[in-house]
Amino acid sequence: MNHTTEQVEIVNGGPRAGKKYLVPFILVVSLFFLWGMAHNLDSILIPHLKKACNLNNRQSTLIDTSVFMAYFLMAIPAGMILKKWGYKASMVIGLLVFALGAFLFVPAANQLSYTTFLIALFIIGCGLTILETSANPYAAVLGDPNKATSRLNLAASFNGLAAMVAPFIGSMFILSGKSHTQDELLAMTDVARNSYFMEEAASVKMPYIILGVVLVAIAIIFYFVNLPEIKTKSTDGIAKGSFFGALRHRHLRWAVVAQFFYVGAQVCVTSFFIRMAQQGAGFDEKTAAYYLAIYGLLFTVGRFAGTAMLQFISSHKLLAIYSAISVLLSAVAIFGNGAYVVYALGAIGFFMSIMFPTIFALGIEGIGDDTKPGSSWLIMSIVGGAILPYAMGTLIDLNSDNIQMGYSIPLVCYLIILYFGLRGYKIAHR
Structure with a gap:
């Protein structure tokens, strides 16, 4: 029986050039942390936007729907982007799409538009899909094949770090600690009620502006850093x-x-x-x-x-x-x-x-x-x-x-x- 095996060819440097891969690996690990931050901030956004946009529970879960539906719809296109342009370009594209979604939080908050928030989150989800599709396999093949599992586990641990950091950031900069029942909201004047909603919505702007700026900065670094180019090929050239x-x-x-x-x-x-x-x-x-x-x-x-x-x-x-x-x-x-x-x-x-x-x-x-x-x-x-x-x-x-x-x-x-x-x-x- 003939078996198709994949060979990893690292064009810029051999598999023993461990130090040469240190900076690229650190950059890739940063991506694991960043998409971990995005996902764990959603747990803050759901109760927060429920207040700011006066939503019921079902409506508030559309935050998750927007992000994870993007994963489903973008899975195949992300694979096509990776196949056509390679790992480095895919990661840069993913970062920029992610940043675009983060910046859209500003008009969403200014307009107090839940629909715009959902569009922004869908765009973030598209960026995350591209990032995960490219960064996971890149971390696996970036170095000694025998240590691929260890590298992935190390990189994935930064998702857990983000799960700890994001709630603290959300608590300090997004959550106000204020809440009102529906009866209390109805008792407010229209001006006071609208002011409360706008104030709650506005608190998301600065964190997501900073996130967007960081994403663009990392995308620029990725663009200029000389990352090892990795190609895969089959021994018989036939896809199975x-x-x-x-x-x-x-x-x-x-x-x-x-x-x-x-x-x-x-x-x-x-x-x-x-x-x-x-x-x-x-x-x-x-x-x-x-x-x-x-x-x-x-x-x-x-x-x-x-x-x-x-x-x-x-x-x-x-x-x-x-x-x-x-x-x-x-x-x-x-x-x-x-x-x-x-x-x-x-x-x-x-x-x-x-x-x-x-x-x-x-x-x-x-x-x-x-x-x-x-x-x-x-x-x-x-x-x-x-x-x-x-x-x-x-x-x-x-x-x-x-x-x-x-x-x-x-x-x-x-x-x-x-x-x-x-x-x-x-x-x-x-």
Whole structure:
């Protein structure tokens, strides 16, 4: 049987030129941090824009829908950009598109236009898709092939760092700590009510202007820095595998389903974390943001701890154990009272940390030439982050703004992931 293998050819420098790759790797790692900031600031924007634009829960989740739908729609175009122009140009394009979306927050706030905010977030999502499509494989091949996994884990850890930093930034510069009930808003004069909304909306401008400037500056650095050019080639020159044909693998199909519900669950947990801490535990807005930062810390710690544990326990068993624990913690969040509700959500961050890469690895295991199209399916399945938070917001609105009831959605998601860890991961031998 003939197998197609890929050879990585580094044009500007050989694979032993470790120091030569240090600066490019640091630049690439900065991208992981930046898109982590974008995603984790969304958890601040959802409760904040809910106030500023006077939204219901379902409407507020359109923030997630805008970003993650962009991932779904841009996945294939991003791959085409990468194939046509290469890694460096793709990363520069991704940064500039990301920056454009950030700058659009200014007219959105000035006009108090939720639609413009959503357009800005969709554009940010498009930029993030291009960045992730190019930066992930670039970090993997930038150096010794035997250390590719270590490089990716190191780079990905900066997503966790962003999960800690973003809530602090949001708490200091975006969240005002002010909130009014609908009755209080109705009791205000039109001038006072509009002034309150405009003041809340205006607080997002400076953070996103600074973010946009930083993105443009990094794009300029990428443009002028001499990054190693990386090309891949097949030994027989023939592309193998097919997009729809990859789904003939039963365990890949289940992995796509599990990944859909995992991403949906993660976004649901963080999107309503602040409002859950306010309603379920009685915390004020800024204290809730502080606990969201602790959630990010636990997520990061969980990633390192899980990586260590995988040396002693099979990945599907650890995934099943973590999923079962997440089900129990979700139940505590739904039926508990006081600070225990927030503690349960923070702990979920720890146990969710290994789910995405574990599901991904189990899904593409043993599928040979279908690995690339299979990976594309798994990336596209993150559209769960666009759909399930909207379902959660709808459930909350239908239950008289009961945030705790909404966490039934993540609970069901973890049950599906649990099934994948117990049975769905198994390769069907023919």
